[in-house]
Amino acid sequence: MSFSKPIIATRAEGLRRLEAFLPHASGTYRDYRNHLSHPEGLPTVSKLSPWLRHRLITEQEVIDAVVDEHGVRAAEKFIQEVLWRSYWKGFLEQRPSLWTDYRREEFAIPSKHTGIECLDDWQQELEAAGYLHNHVRMWFASIWQFTLGRSWQSGADLFLRHLIDGDPASNTLSWRWVGGRQTNGKIYLATPGNIAKHTNGQYKPAQLATDVKPPAPPELPVRIPLPSTPVWQVTPKTALLIHEEDLHPEGLFGHPHWASVVALQSTSWRSGLPVSDVVNQFVAEALKDAGSRNTPSDSNDAACYLASESGFNALLAHLHNAKITQLLTPWAPCGPTADALAALEPLLKEKGVQLIRVPREWDLQLWPHATHGFFRFFKAVRAQHPLFEPTLQNE
Ligand SMILES: Cc1cc2nc3c(=O)[nH]c(=O)nc-3n(C[C@H](O)[C@H](O)[C@H](O)COP(=O)(O)OP(=O)(O)OC[C@H]3O[C@@H](n4cnc5c(N)ncnc54)[C@H](O)[C@@H]3O)c2cc1C
The missing domain is CATH 1.25.40 (Serine Threonine Protein Phosphatase 5, Tetratricopeptide repeat)
Structure with missing residues (x-):
């Protein structure tokens, strides 16, 4: 699919x-x-x-x-x-520690040959297409953990590196949910009958785990406060920073006169292992598209930088040359982009640039x-x- x-x-x-x-x-x-x-x-x-x-x-x-x-x-x-x-x-x-604890772990690239035909096919599909149907994701995560005995973290990492929609919240928490780490006493167990029914008989894996006990009740971290709206105003020295967590910044800020517009790509912060070309290309193109809809007052293009040491240096030099003192950006929720911004912020501060993250009303309400x-x-x-x-x- x-x-x-x-x-x-x-x-x-x-x-x-x-x-x-x-x-x-x-x-x-x-x-x-x-x-x-x-x-x-x-x-x-x-x-x-x-x-x-x-x-x-x-x-x-x-x-x-x-x-x-x-x-x-x-x-x-x-x-x-x-x-x-x-x-x-x-x-x-x-509960950002659910992300940071998982993200601290290191993984090897998993084998593509598990001996379970459907799983091997789905992994191939994941890597080629950058997408899997939700039910396939559930079966995959279940078989990975309960039949193969692999860690949820290594599976989540595989998904995050290959899914175009790879998302720190939906992915991390769905893998935990399948494994019984979100809801007390509840796991998601894939069965041959359910797979056969919903794949129109294409797969009916015989060797799946059947007798699986849920793990001990999950201990979820204590909640931390959510963001609130900061005071912000666009000045002649304000630039817009576009990132992949919110590529409709004009829906948040409108179209003020930006002194400069820059974009930051942080796909490489999804994992310690390489992120797929399919993901990198989609995000690079999407950042370009957002840049074309949000142009600075005196030129047509948003400059795009990779969230790496050299990317940060080039971005800082650009802001310095454009005499920028304030960078406005949509709120990046817990995940790779927020991590990259947290690394960038002190470097901006050193150069006299204030980073202001603005959450959306939708997020503040929900x-x-x-x-x-x-x-x-x-x-x-x-x-x-x-x-x-x-x-x-x-x-
Ligand atoms: C193990 C596992 C890992 C997952 N990893 C990701 C991930 O990295 N990124 C991601 O976006 N989704 C993830 N999902 C959720 C879901 O599988 C996908 O959002 C959905 O399959 C996307 O396909 P769609 O647009 O055709 O969905 P549709 O069924 O058409 O749903 C419409 C939209 O609703 C949202 N949605 C639907 N189901 C879910 C769900 N269960 N959780 C969250 N949002 C949902 C998506 O934005 C989706 O585009 C994961 C699910 C599982 C079980």
Whole structure:
């Protein structure tokens, strides 16, 4: 199940794909989202995640469009799935040590030959396409941990290096969820029957683990406070910093007169091992697209730097030459980009440049509810978020 080529990493393409998927976001999605294919060839899932993960299109835009088309009730399943992304982000943002502890570990590149046909095929597909269907991700993570006895961390690292949508929150916490480390006494165990049913009989692996006990109840770290909105103002010496966590900065800042616009690519901070070309290319192109929509007042292009020592030095030199004293950037949630920004910030300070991270209203409203399980989060969001109000009254 791969993407139709080429995979165009632009906001326009994300919006086009959203439009194309809209008719399928209610009944078809509700009934077939766990299947890899549809009897009449309709799409069973949206494959919007590469665009959503980088906020080329935002969760709010997607849910707005779906609610407009179908109303909340008819599209509730799809809306819920999109909200899982916001939930995991809010959950990790309040417990960043789940990311930093995992990220400190080192892994070897895993073998591609496990002797389990479906797993080997899916790994090949992951590496070639940079995408796997959600149900495949669940089976993969389950077989990896329970049948092969490998660590969730090594599997999460493999996914994060190869998935275009590789996301620190959704990936880390989903691997933990499958392994029983998010919910007391609950694991996700892949079974041959379930795999056969949803792959239309393509796979029915015989040798999967069956008798698996959940690990000891997870001890989750104490929550830390969430970000709040800083005071900010664009001055003649303010530059915009674009990064891959939010590639629609104009939705946050509008189009003020930026003295300069720079972009930072931090894909290499996903892992200690090399990140795939598919991922690097998508993100590089997406940063370029965001740069073309957010231009500085006196030139057309945003300069793009890699989050490396030489990239940082070139970025600092650019800011110095442009006499920049303030860098505004969308909030980067816990993960590779936030790590890269944390390394960059003291270097900026030394050069007299203040870095200001601005969170989105969406995150400020939703993240505080990501305290326990998803369904408690969903109930709170549905009850309180204005997005759901008008449609609920009409239904
Ligand atoms: C082990 C494992 C690892 C995962 N790693 C990632 C990851 O690195 N990055 C990532 O974006 N998602 C991850 N997911 C979640 C989910 O599999 C993908 O978001 C989804 O498959 C993307 O495909 P889609 O756009 O066709 O989804 P659709 O089914 O069409 O859903 C629409 C949108 O809802 C969101 N969504 C759907 N399901 C989930 C979910 N379970 N968790 C969070 N958001 C969801 C995505 O933004 C998705 O684009 C992982 C799931 C598992 C089980």
